[in-house]
Amino acid sequence: xxxxxxxxxxxxxxxxxxxxxxxxxxxxxxxxxxxxxxxxxxxxxxxxxxxxxxxxxxxxxxxxxxxxxxxxxxxxxxxxxxxxxxxxxxxxxxxxxxxxxxxxxxxxxxxxxxxxxxxxxxxxxxxxxxxxxxxxxxxxxxxxxxxxxxxxxxxxxxxxxxxxxxxxxxxxxxxxxxxxxxxxxxxxxxxxxxxxxxxxxxxxxxxxxxxxxxxx
Amino acid sequence: xxxxxxxxxxxxxxxxxxxxxxxxxxxxxxxxxxxxxxxxxxxxxxxxxxxxxxxxxxxxxxxxxxxxxxxxxxxxxxxxxxxxxxxxxxxxxxxxxxxxxxxxxxxxxxxxxxxxxxxxxxxxxxxxxxxxxxxxxxxxxxxxxxxxxxxxxxxxxxxxxxxxxxxxxxxxxxxxxxxxxxxxxxxxxxxxxxxxxxxxxxxxxxxxxxxxxxxxxxxxxxxxxxxxxxxxxxxxxxxxxxxxxxxxxxxxxxxxxxxxxxxxxxxxxxxxxxxxxxxxxxxxxxxxxxxxxxxxxxxxxxxxxxxxxxxxxxxxxxxxxxxxxxxxxxxxxxxxxxxxxxxxxxxxxxxxxxxxxxxxxxxxxxxxxxxxxxxxxxxxxxxxxxxxxxxxxxxxxxxxxxxxxxxxxxxxxxxxxxxxxxxxxxxxxxxxxxxxxxxxxxxxxxxxxxxxxxxxxxxxxxxxxxxxxxxxxxxxxxxxxxxxxxxxxxxxxxxxxxxxxxxxxxxxxxxxxxxxxxxxxxxxxxxxxxxxxxxxxxxxxxxxxxxxxxxxxxxxxxxxxxxxxxxxxxxxxxxxxxxxxxxxxxxxxxxxxxxxxxxxxxxxxxxxxxxxxxxxxxxxxxxxxxxxxxx
Numbered sequence: 134x135x136x137x138x139x140x141x142x143x144x145x146x147x148x149x150x151x152x153x154x155x156x157x158x159x160x161x162x163x164x165x166x167x168x169x170x171x172x173x174x175x176x177x178x179x180x181x182x183x184x185x186x187x188x189x190x191x192x193x194x195x196x197x198x199x200x201x202x203x204x205x206x207x208x209x210x211x212x213x214x215x216x217x218x219x220x221x222x223x224x225x226x227x228x229x230x231x232x233x234x235x236x237x238x239x240x241x242x243x244x245x246x247x248x249x250x251x252x253x254x255x256x257x258x259x260x261x262x263x264x265x266x267x268x269x270x271x272x273x274x275x276x277x278x279x280x281x282x283x284x285x286x287x288x289x290x291x292x293x294x295x296x297x298x299x300x301x302x303x304x305x306x307x308x309x310x311x312x313x314x315x316x317x318x319x320x321x322x323x324x325x326x327x328x329x330x331x332x333x334x335x336x337x338x339x340x341x342x343x344x345x346x347x348x349x
Numbered sequence: 350x351x352x353x354x355x356x357x358x359x360x361x362x363x364x365x366x367x368x369x370x371x372x373x374x375x376x377x378x379x380x381x382x383x384x385x386x387x388x389x390x391x392x393x394x395x396x397x398x399x400x401x402x403x404x405x406x407x408x409x410x411x412x413x414x415x416x417x418x419x420x421x422x423x424x425x426x427x428x429x430x431x432x433x434x435x436x437x438x439x440x441x442x443x444x445x446x447x448x449x450x451x452x453x454x455x456x457x458x459x460x461x462x463x464x465x466x467x468x469x470x471x472x473x474x475x476x477x478x479x480x481x482x483x484x485x486x487x488x489x490x491x492x493x494x495x496x497x498x499x500x501x502x503x504x505x506x507x508x509x510x511x512x513x514x515x516x517x518x519x520x521x522x523x524x525x526x527x528x529x530x531x532x533x534x535x536x537x538x539x540x541x542x543x544x545x546x547x548x549x550x551x552x553x554x555x556x557x558x559x560x561x562x563x564x565x566x567x568x569x570x571x572x573x574x575x576x577x578x579x580x581x582x583x584x585x586x587x588x589x590x591x592x593x594x595x596x597x598x599x600x601x602x603x604x605x606x607x608x609x610x611x612x613x614x615x616x617x618x619x620x621x622x623x624x625x626x627x628x629x630x631x632x633x634x635x636x637x638x639x640x641x642x643x644x645x646x647x648x649x650x651x652x653x654x655x656x657x658x659x660x661x662x663x664x665x666x667x668x669x670x671x672x673x674x675x676x677x678x679x680x681x682x683x684x685x686x687x688x689x690x691x692x693x694x695x696x697x698x699x700x701x702x703x704x705x706x707x708x709x710x711x712x713x714x715x716x717x718x719x720x721x722x723x724x725x726x727x728x729x730x731x732x733x734x735x736x737x738x739x740x741x742x743x744x745x746x747x748x749x750x751x752x753x754x755x756x757x758x759x760x761x762x763x764x765x766x767x768x769x770x771x772x773x774x775x776x777x778x779x780x781x782x783x784x785x786x787x788x789x790x791x792x793x794x795x796x797x798x799x800x801x802x803x804x805x806x807x808x809x810x811x812x813x814x815x816x817x818x819x820x821x822x823x824x825x826x827x828x829x830x831x832x833x834x835x836x837x838x839x840x841x842x843x844x845x846x847x848x849x850x851x852x853x854x855x856x857x858x859x860x861x862x863x864x865x866x867x868x869x870x871x872x873x874x875x876x877x878x879x880x881x882x883x884x885x886x887x888x889x890x891x892x893x894x895x896x897x898x899x900x901x902x903x904x905x906x907x908x909x910x911x912x913x914x915x916x917x918x919x920x921x922x923x924x925x926x927x928x929x930x931x932x933x934x935x936x937x938x939x940x941x942x943x944x945x946x947x948x949x950x951x952x953x954x955x956x957x958x959x960x961x962x963x964x965x966x967x968x969x970x971x972x973x974x975x976x977x978x979x980x
Contacts, residue, residue, distance in 0.1 A: 174931060186646045188938060206412070226531075226570050229554055229563060230608035262642075263932035269634055269642055278612060278647055306622070307615050307651040337646060339611075344645070346609045348531055348573040348632050349670040349771040 175266040183323055184330040186337045192260035192271060198222060199240045200272035200343065202255040202318065204232040211251040216243060226347040231272065233259065244319060257319045257343075270345040275318035276302055277326040280336035283309035293334070313341055385466035388416050394460050396477035400587065401451060402541040403477040406443035407460050412565065418463040418555070421446075422471065429457040430471050437547060439557030441564060445536035448546025448599075449479045482542075485588030489749070489759055492729040493591045494699045495580075495718035495776060502726060504699030508807065509718065510776060512594060512783070512835035516585075519839060521595025521782035523789075526581050526627040528775070529617045530574030532562030533602025537575060538762060539583045539590040539731050543600055550601045551620060553608040560602035562733060572732050572739030574602060576767040577631050579731030581775035582782065590763050591729050594779020594835070595786075601625065606632055611645045618651035618667070622659045626785050629668045629778035631771035633685050636674030636708075639908050639930030641939055644684035652690040656793055664793025666785070667691040668778045670770035672708040680710030681924050687712045687942040689894040689978060692781075692797060695828055696773040699726050701807035703827045707770055711914075711922035712942035713829035714797065715804050717773035717780075723747065723766035730772075736761035780835045788842035794893060795847045801947055803838040804831035815920065818891075818948030826923050829944060848980050854887035854951055856975040865904065868964045877911070877960030878970050884917075889951035889979040896976040897924060897941040901959065904968020906933045911960045916946050917953025927962040935968070951977040 177193035184190070199219075201212055212219045212234050222233035236243055244256045255275065261268030281290055290310060294301065302313040314329075316322045322340040329338035393408035410416040421444055422434030434457075437444070446456060455478045459471035490496070497513050500506030525545060535544045544550070548558045562571045578593075578600055585596035605617040618628060634642035652667060659665030669691035671680040680686045686693040693712050696704040696719035704721055720727035724747070733739025741748045741764040748766055749759025756765060777800075784796060791799070802820050813825040824830055861880040868875055897914055904910065908930035914922040922945040959970045 185643075226606070227568065228531075228607050228609055229566070230610075263640070263934050265932045267638070268932045268934075269640065274610060276612070280650075303612075305612060305615055305647065305651075306619055307647060307654045311647070311650065313612050339646065341610050341612045342645070343608075343610050344614075345635060346606060346614070346632055347635050348570060348606055349636065349673050349769050349774075 177261060177264045177266060180264070181260065181323060183326060183339055184337065185339055192262060193264045193268065195240065195259045195261060195266055197236050197238075197240055198259040199234045199236060199243055200257045200259050200274075201232045201234060202230060202257065202274040202343070207232065211247055211254055215247060215250065231274075231343055255318045272343045273319050273322040273340050274343050275316055275322055276341040277314045277316050277322055277329065277338055278305065278341050279312055279314050279329060279338045280308070281310035281312065282336065285310055387467050388414065388462035388464045388469040390469050391419065391460045391462050391472045394458070394472045394475050396458055396475040398477040398479050400482040400542045400584070401449055401479055402445045402447045402544065403449065403456055403458075403479055404443050404445050404536050404541065405458050405460065405475070407472065409442050409564070410462060415464045416462045417465065420461045420463060420468065421458055422461070423456055423458050425454055425456055427457050427474070427476070429459055429474060431459075431461065431468070434459065437558065439552060439555040440559045441561040443536045444559060445541040445544065446547055447535055447541055447544035448549075451479050451481045453478060482587045484586045487585055487590060487592050488588070489591040489729050489763055492765055494726060495728055496592065496594070498699055504726065505701060508699055508701040510594065510780060510833050510835050511805070511837065512780070515783050515835045515839050516596070519783045519786045520585070521582060521598030521779065521786055523599075524595065524626045524782040524785050525599045525601065525621070525624055526595070526629055526778050526782055527601050527603055527621060527625045528574055528578045528581065529603045529605050529628060529630045530577050530632060531571060531606035532560050532574040532604045533578050533600070534561045534575040534733055535559060535602060536561065537731050537734055539587065540575070540578055540600070542584045542587065543582050543593070543596075543598060545599050545601045549621060551603050553603070553605050553613050553617075560604040562604075562738070564738060567738055569740050569742070573631070573771065574604065574606075575733055576730045576740065576764060577629065577771060577775045578602065580728060580767065580772055581629060581779045583731050590731060590759075594776055595782035598779065598782040611647045614645065615647040615651040618648060619655050622655060622665060623661065625665060626660055627666045627668065627778045627781050628655065629775050630685075630691070631670045631769070631774045633670060633672060633683055636672050636678050638674070638932075639677045639682065639928045640932060641682050641907060641934050641936070642684055644688060648685070649688065652688060656690050663790065666781050666793055666796055668774050668781065669693050670774045671695045671710060671713055673706040673769045673771075675706050675708045677928050678708050679926060679928070680708040680712055681941050684940070686710070687940065689896065689942055692777060692800065693829070694770055694774045694777045696768070696770045697807055697828070697832060701832065703808065704768070707827070709826045711826060711924055711945045713826065714944055715777060715800050715830055716807065716828040716832045717776035718832070719770065719772035720768050722768060727766050727768040728772040729763065729765045730767045732762060732764040734762050740764040740766055777833055780833050780838060783835055784838050784842050787839045788845060790847065791842060791845065792847045794851060795845060798848065798893070799838055799841045799845065800833060801830040803834050803841050804829070805834045805837070807832045821948050824945055824947070850980070851893070851978060852889050852980055854884065854889055854977045856882045856884055858972055858974045860972040861970050862972070863970050865901065865910070865959050865961045865968055865970050867961050867967045868909070875960050875962060877958055879956050879958045880970065880973065881954050881956045882973070882975055883954055884952050884975065884977070887951040887977060889977050892946045892949050892951055892977055892979040894978045895943045895946055897943065897957070898938055898974045898976070899936050899941065899957070900938050900971040900973070901936045901968050902971060904935055904961075904966060906930070906963065906966040907936050908933050909961050909963040909966055910936070911962050912941075913958045914943060915956045915958065916949055917955065918949050920946060920949065922946065951979065
């Protein structure tokens with residue numbers, strides 16, 4: 134697949150109707166065997182961009198997987214009670230901070246519903262670094278990492294944050310004026326990061342991604 | 350039982366709900382509702398004095414109890430409670446109070462349990478006094494062929510890291526190793542004496558200082574960090590288990606792999622930086638899929654910060670598992686192991702041959718023992734305590750504690766089955782600790798140069814060994830500069846004069862934009878396409894590392910491409926080989942790292958050759974650039 138000739142501008146939600154139809158039909162076809170979905174190379178069509186420094190990167194939405202952050206006991210999860218068909222995605226090396234759920238329904242719809250019924254929960258769509266479901270996974274537990282002008286003093290940083298009604302979660306000691314900024318989980322974090330980057334006011338802005346990393 | 354109402358969100362919701370039902374909080378009604386239930390008081394609390402630490406344990410509540418955490422309060426004065434004691438939140442059971450002097454001081458402890466409503470009253474007080482352990486042989490040392498390979502069971506005598514003579518002088522005293530992994534059981538009997546003072550480790554799940562793996566998580570891999578720690582620095586001569594490479598080094602655990610966000614991986618690379626000398630990492634993106642997996646910008650910033658500011662400006666030393674994905678994967682496809690700031694470590698057997706899973710790469714720096722799989726000889730190290738967690742579970746055959754095996758001499762607190770570049774990497778971390786004890790003023794670049802210069806050629810019959818400029822011996826894409834030799838490395842540190850400031854030179858961006866001829870079957874010869882960059886006036890007479898940025902964005906199957914870099918001296922870095930990839934992502938400004946040209950001069954003609962060795966997909970050699978680091 135060639136992707137260099139696909140125009141990518143703003144945060145895109147490129148979703149052609151033909152591919153949507155195809156994807157939906159795939160979803161239905163895969164629903165009965167969705168436990169295997171993460172191991173099969175299922176094509177993904179809905180792409181988003183983000184900015185790793187100055188480099189534009191693309192990720193693809195997995196339409197049927199939801200990441201639940203800081204999950205409690207599996208049996209007590211709101212996901213389980215709201216979606217009887219929800220199954221935990223088996224992973225060889227699990228991270229305690231996240232549980233991945235495979236749904237029979239659409240992830241984004243499920244997340245909207247869960248946020249309404251269980252606002253204390255932390256849910257995100259799952260995205261992949263390639264347009265197939267075997268690509269490296271990412272999700273959005275919330276917050277954005279911003280690289281501000283290293284020449285700014287503390288007052289400058291505070292003024293900028295205040296003007297944009299942004300709140301620091303913590304300072305990262307990996308260079309001057311690098312902060313984690315508070316946002317909600319899910320695509321809100323991606324949208325905020327992209328908006329900050331495109332504003333031209335920051336050196337870099339990207340979501341505080343959760344990423345798939347494993348012990349060796 | 351003492352109750353206290355603490356208004357958590359849940360309490361508030363309950364109160365609001367009750368209010369809606371007519372409950373007024375108990376002030377005016379005749380039937381006041383009971384206050385929220387706090388946990389019962391922990392019982393069965395005990396404290397045991399050990400060498401440099403005290404171990405506190407209690408009877409855990411069942412998961413159904415609603416208890417979510419435990420806190421410990423301690424003091425050196427009797428009568429400790431939650432008001433006058435030092436609070437250590439979010440501790441696991443058992444918990445080790447580490448980094449204590451063996452000076453006869455008694456420590457007093459109480460434990461509380463926490464649930465959604467708040468904290469229990471304190472337990473009965475217990476006390477313990479740390480005391481040095483009597484010297485005793487390490488019963489599993491004889492199995493640690495990576496430390497002293499006597500040639501038994503198919504091994505080759507001397508195929509080890511040549512460390513036993515070093516221990517007469519250096520054992521890692523005063524050197525701190527951060528184990529970045531999925532946990533570290535700080536109370537383990539063979540590790541606790543070498544764990545840094547309480548409060549210096551970090552738990553990325555709760556912000557506490559106890560990175561011990563979840564005692565209820567029985568996933569075998571959940572003992573990974575504890576096994577890694579034991580290889581680097583389990584205590585020697587305590588009559589327990591085996592030995593670490595640096596058996597008196599000091600360790601902290603950062604359980605980043607339980608909460609793998611970008612901010613956490615950046616934090617784990619720099620946490621404790623002024624006092625962390627070695628940061629060892631046996632993790633990365635998933636192996637075995639042939640995919641290009643980039644590191645994050647924040648992580649790269651963290652590594653740069655560690656190199657610049659760590660150890661008072663001398664630079665934190667990062668050791669990194671090269672990857673277990675061979676033959677599909679190459680370490681050059683890993684944006685972490687590929688980074689110039691890390692020492693990428695490959696793995697070998699007890700006969701010096703490459704472990705089958707160990708990835709090749711032009712970025713490899715050194716190799717270290719790890720073995721193959723557990724049915725042969727792998728690495729003996731610490732495992733989660735007991736037979737219900739970790740790698741060595743009750744009933745496991747052929748591992749310590751199996752009465753029917755040759756390993757009945759051990760118990761389930763240890764395993765002989767640790768392998769992977771995960772096992773090789775802490776071996777190098779331990780060697781680095783010995784080197785830094787011998788010469789604490791080594792810069793991070795100096796330490797790398799010494800490792801390269803002192804590494805031993807293993808697998809001498811392998812055709813992949815290519816001479817490197819003196820004094821670096823030979824390089825091999827399977828092994829880097831060879832297997833680490835602790836004695837040779839420590840010897841070189843003595844009297845070493847640190848190299849001068851690092852120079853960098855970035856070439857022009859060359860954009861050939863030429864089609865890469867698709868594969869043609871024999872008798873056709875697939876010569877591919879070349880492009881040359883002329884480097885002049887770089888000022889670099891001795892290269893230390895090269896970054897090669899490459900793009901062929903319109904070639905969807907990166908695995909079809911073989912990519913080699915040829916230096917002015919005619920030496921070749923194999924950056925990418927024909928391989929399967931699932932998924933395949935195109936080269937889009939991918940940065941390869943190469944250690945291959947260490948010691949060469951930068952000026953001259955550098956040629957990148959790209960060949961498409963699989964039919965069907967085609968694309969264009971769009972652009973490339975070189976960045977040299979050296980002096």
